Amino acid sequence: MxxxxxxxxxxxxxxxxxxxxxxxxxxxxxxxxxxxxxxxxxxxxxxxxxxxxxxxxxxxxxxxxxxxxxxxxxxxCQPVLHSLYTDIAKTSAVLFMQEVLNKVIIEKEKNEALFSFLYHHICWADAVPKLPAAYPVYWLVQLSRHLGFFPDIDSWEPDTLFLPAQGIFTHETGHPLYFDTTNAKYLYDLCLAKPETIDSIGISASYRRQLLDALLHYYRLHIDGFGEVKAHKVLAEVLA
CATH class of the missing domain: 2.40.50.140 (Nucleic acid-binding proteins)
Structure with missing residues (x-):
């Protein structure tokens, strides 16, 4: 057919x-x-x-x-993409996104919402003059919404930690794995942001690297066999 x-x-x-x-x-x-x-x-x-x-x-x-x-x-090829393959920061982000997607999309199953999300973000990344340095971190956060483990933003309060195993924000201490209060606040802000408002969050290079590592660990907790993402080390340097 x-x-x-x-x-x-x-x-x-x-x-x-x-x-x-x-x-x-x-x-x-x-x-x-x-x-x-x-x-x-x-x-x-x-x-x-x-x-x-x-x-x-x-x-x-x-x-x-x-x-x-x-x-x-x-x-x-429609639309034809241009800057994704000529801008080193965008190319690094694309290779990172591609590696992540090959780890998380494993079943033959139609998902219109996920397809629309990916299509929109690829077009937006190509069209924007400069990719926000925190965009890959933002993209990971938003992708988790379509994979079933988006953070529970209703549990956020000022000065809370984020528990990746449970996907919630909490004031409780003593948990072995957590995002500290600064990274938890950035995570919360990224959950609410739109692509064009990412830069207004003001995440420093140091915290971007921390969040990237922490979110990849978050993915490993929730997706069996996710493993290591090789492209993220290059990405962290390019978007520093």
Whole structure:
């Protein structure tokens, strides 16, 4: 069955001499993998330029029930992304986001809200003149809303700690794992912020690094097999 859907490229793997297996997050079907042949041919309808990290496309695909690998008839990069692949800070953020998404999106399941969130944020990051230094931290916080462990903002009060295992803010001390009061307040502010208001929170480089490490640990607590994110060390330096 030929179907049209919007797609987000999550990953490519070399397959044989001149082919790749491309992993897309699709609006209609969730996670799908496709085999794309003759990727390096000058006459190829789909080439490496179409397969940039987190690239967005309008895709005509052949959907076969219970098939592990699908095939694409046509892929049109729309909208065309520009600065994500020419601005070093944005490129570092994209590679970080891509690595995280490949760890958290593991099931073939349609999720319109998650797709819309990712699509909107990729477009916004490409369009904005300069990516806010705290954007990757903000993005992790907002992504957790779609993964089922968004912090309980109703429990926040001034001078509370944040307990990542429970996902709540509290005045209780003695817990082995917690965000201190400063990081907890920044977390609360990030929960309420919009992309264009991130800079107004005023998170210093030191606290951005702390929050990035703490949030990745938060993800490891709530997602089995999440593991280490290699791209975050480079990201922390670029967005310092």
């Amino acid at each position: 030929l179907v049209k859907t919007r797609t987000i490229l999550l990953k490519t793997l070399k397959y044989a001499e001149n082919s790749v297996i491309a992993r897309f997050y699709t609006e209609e079907f969730g996670l799908e993998s496709f085999i794309i042949n003759n990727i390096r041919s000058k006459k190829a309808a789909i080439n490496a330029a179409h397969l940039q990290p987190l690239s967005l496309a309008e895709t005509d695909l052949y959907q076969r029930a219970n098939a592990n690998l699908q095939r694409i008839k046509e892929l049109r």
